[in-house]
Structures are given as C-alpha cells and as structure tokens.
Amino acid sequence: MDENAAATGSNEPQVTAGSGRRATIEIAIGYLLILSVIWTPRPLQRILWVVAAAGVAIILWRSFEGWRAMGFATANFSRSLWIVGAAAAISAVAIVISIRLQALHLPGGGPVVFAGTYLAYAIWTCVQQFLLQGFFLLRLLHVVRRPAIAALAAAGLFAAAHLPNPVLTPITLIWGLAACLLFLRYRSIYPLMLAHAILGITVAITVPGPVDHNMRVGLGYLTYQHHAHSHRRELRKTSRPGFLRIEI
Numbered sequence: 001m002d003e004n005a006a007a008t009g010s011n012e013p014q015v016t017a018g019s020g021r022r023a024t025i026e027i028a029i030g031y032l033l034i035l036s037v038i039w040t041p042r043p044l045q046r047i048l049w050v051v052a053a054a055g056v057a058i059i060l061w062r063s064f065e066g067w068r069a070m071g072f073a074t075a076n077f078s079r080s081l082w083i084v085g086a087a088a089a090i091s092a093v094a095i096v097i098s099i100r101l102q103a104l105h106l107p108g109g110g111p112v113v114f115a116g117t118y119l120a121y122a123i124w125t126c127v128q129q130f131l132l133q134g135f136f137l138l139r140l141l142h143v144v145r146r147p148a149i150a151a152l153a154a155a156g157l158f159a160a161a162h163l164p165n166p167v168l169t170p171i172t173l174i175w176g177l178a179a180c181l182l183f184l185r186y187r188s189i190y191p192l193m194l195a196h197a198i199l200g201i202t203v204a205i206t207v208p209g210p211v212d213h214n215m216r217v218g219l220g221y222l223t224y225q226h227h228a229h230s231h232r233r234e235l236r237k238t239s240r241p242g243f244l245r246i247e248i
Helices: 004-009 019-038 044-062 082-100 111-143 147-160 168-186 188-207 209-215 218-222 226-236
Strands: none
Touching: 019 044, 019 111, 019 218, 044 111, 082 188, 082 226, 111 147, 111 168, 111 188, 147 168, 188 209, 209 226
C-alpha cells in the first residue's frame, strides 16, 4: 500500500462486534475518568488526576495499535505542514483584532518569560491532541463504520469536556472535527499538535480572563472568581496562566 493510500484512511480498522464492544467500554471508562477530574473539587481532584492518567495508560497498553496508527510517523509530515501555517495565519489575524480592541495581554519580561509561561501549556495541548486522535478517534473507528461520523463523535466528546466554557466549547468542537478529519487524511499527529499549541496560546493571550474564566472548564469555570485569582497572581508575582494548574 502506498503512502497516499494509507493517508486517506483506506486502512481503517474493521468494525466487528467484539472490537466495537471493547472500544466502547474503553471510551466510556476513559471519558468518565477525564470528567471525574474536571468536575471534582480539590484536593480529591489531584488524586483523581493520577487515577485517570494511570487508567488511560493501562487502556492504551492493553489495546496498543502501534505508534504509526496513533499518528507518530514521518509519513505525510511535510505534506501536512500547511496545517501549522494555517494555524499561524489564524493566530496572526486574532492577534491583530485583539490589538485593535485593546484586549491583547502578554506576560511581561519578553520572549524568555513568554516561552517559560506557555511551554507547559504547549506540552499539555500535545497531550490533549494525542488523547483526541490516539485514544478516542481510533476507538470510535472500531465502533462506527463511517470515519467522518467517528471524527464528529470524537469532536463532540472533546468539546463536551470543555463545558460550560462558552468560548472554549465551540472552538474545541470546530477544531476537534477539523483535526480528526485532517488526521484521517494525513495520519500524522505532529502538525496537529503544533497547530493546537498555536491556537491555544492565541486564545490565552487574546481573550480576556474574565470572559473565558482564564480558560478553565468544568467545576473550575463555575467557581472562578476573577478578583480572587488576580489577587493571588499579584501576590505570587507570576504571569503563569491558570489553565496550567489543576485548580477550581
């Protein structure tokens, strides 16, 4: 099979009763573990975070389909780099609009501080992208026969995990669907990780904290208090965004 055929999804997993049942159970367990972290208050949240990470890791180990299947391959990497360019273009437009609206907020201290502030978040976006494609989408392909429907279902799960944030939920639905369809086309997760990092950081610096509650989701969004968090950041003299911490 040539590279283009592999990239277009002609090698999708066959849907059988056994594989579909197992994939459904794995999806349900993984998603419930993630939701338990999002909607649980501290300090129990930290414990559940470890449990969720271990649970997902065990599922991945027990039903490992190979690194190539999860998108960790160089095939089609150069052909899909336009995705990163498109994300950069969208970011540039958003930043220009934010400047005109006087809403752009950057951490003080120059490029070094900026990199230090958002490096952890960039790594976290890569983890999210892996979970979206390498965990949920691959298993949904065992559940439904049409890859496009599997992509839409994965995007729906991804967006629902960002509820009730009114900014992140629609953005993640659109990006989740686009990313899944692009993954099915190119079978390379690296450009999607880079694009996700660019777009996520763009949201962080262009959308005011009181609007998206500092990019919090779940219980953290509902309990967010702008003045309290601003006071804490001032006391700590840090510009690290709140979404890098497990905090509600």
